[in-house]
Amino acid sequence: MVDHKLIKQSVKLLKDWLEKQAYFKRKDYSDTFFEKLLVITKGSVERAKSRYERHCTLKTIWPQYFTPMDIDLLRKDFEDYNSVLLPEVTEEGCRVSLSRFNEHIILTPDLFTRFIKLVVNMCEYAIAHDYPHGFYIILDHRYINLLELVAFATRNFTPLQHCITILLDGYGMRVKGIHIVTPSKAADALVTFLKQLLTAKLSGRIHVHKDTDTLFAHVPKSILPRELGGDGPTLTEMQESFLQELCTKEHEEWMNEARRATIDESMKPKDYFEDSIGMPGSFRTLSVD
Template identity: 40%
Template sequence: MVVLKDKILEFHPDTLYVARKDVNLDKEERIEEALDILEDWVKKQEHFVKKDFSRDYLERTLITAKGLVERAKVRIDKLCTFKTLMPDLYPSTVPKTDFEGLGKYLYHAHLPTLTKDHYRVYLLNIHSDDFSSSIVNTYYKYLVVISEYLKIHDYNCGFILTLDFRNINLLNLVAKCTPMELRQIVTLMTEGYSMRIKQIHIITPSKMVDALLALFRQVLSSKLAKRMILHKNLDTLYEYVPKNILPAEYDGTERSLKKLNEEYLSELSSDEFVKYFEEMYKANTDESCRQSDKFNEQYVGMPGSFRALSVD
């Protein structure tokens, strides 16, 4: 059995097997055949600027596409295209100083320990109201960088998002988050990076929570909107996310969220990862090489107001 290892992320002994079996990829020959098809397909896409994705990268894409080769092709195409369509959300490198500054307003991390069902828990804690729309945009960019890291380091069967808003004014948050940008980052995470979201937990005792839910319902699919679960305190959260995987601030046994936040930033700003991210930044599309009918068929009408392209 292959033992998965990472500097931050942890796995159960059978995570790789379960993640593959969950999408009918538990047979080695099936995986190899599918990856051969994907590699050959990528090389034939004239509008792809980068044509040499690693097999590890392709396998994780295949798993998040539920083992379906045709769906994996669409996901690869969308992610490359989104890098062209949404340049404002893509830093060309990893701006460590900018991301360090986020600590004044929030801490967040994908928690090291998986749930027993092999779900990865993402935890966001906003602890200051004194932020601007530009800080929100920087946070979105950081999510992009982290997503590129997870794309080559993580295996899971889905994500549980936990959003802790107990320490802020929800109306201030809603005012700083424009529906257009929020819709774009949600689309990028779900349709580009193929994040399979199982639950969305929102922690707040605020009576203004309806304004926040209204914002989220504008940008989430009806399926995802139904997966939102409200908590006034941590007591009910523990019914879904066990204490043993939560950080110390949440009465858990994991190292603090602040510490995890710092560890991720250190790893994401390492020379090795920065080099990789800068390479993947270039994995976009040259739309002059794509048939315009194919672009219109796949991307016109996508959620969000995307930047218009001139396609020959």
């Protein structure tokens, strides 16, 4: 049973704490924002404080990822890959992120940077519209050369680390499962690479599916697109609908407000950055709830 009185007390504690911290540049949040922050941190006020500090720090050091999307540029990028939050959630209220790389894709650092920006926009969209109960990540790699993908990821390790840090450390997304769909024997190489970035707990949530049939045991067939054997709309239809959502004036205004959530480094406490995230450029084992 939800203790509404305790939630209100916790929200007040967070708002009072934030108001007293001079180094935060944004403090004008609704009670709903703090309620969602408490959901992410399982009701812990102290963990909520830490999560918000990390979130603002990442926006300060990597501002290039936290910008609204250009719908025309996204449509051009989607000739090379598709990435969307499915319109329906699972029975337990989890969001499903689906990404598919097309066989003719030419992997470049610029394309990857824009992909990270899309991941950030997806996270912000989820915060704006959902109470976050978790994420399932589906990677449809049936049409891409996995060895080329692993080689590219190895060469671009730093931005990939940024992406995972933003997702897990910055937004505190609870990843319930990572599902890779591919018949390729090179799947083992991809899994081995991913395990270098993730904790043992999250690494244990990686699943490889040679076809889509075994995927249905984890993600309902009813909400998946037809391209994955699901009963939902086509991926193209889902993608266009989601693009329209990301490019509304409402979402653009949300992103512009969200970008203000940074820190004034001249006013931050001594050793703040080292204590909350780690030294810039260092490798840090990421945790997951």
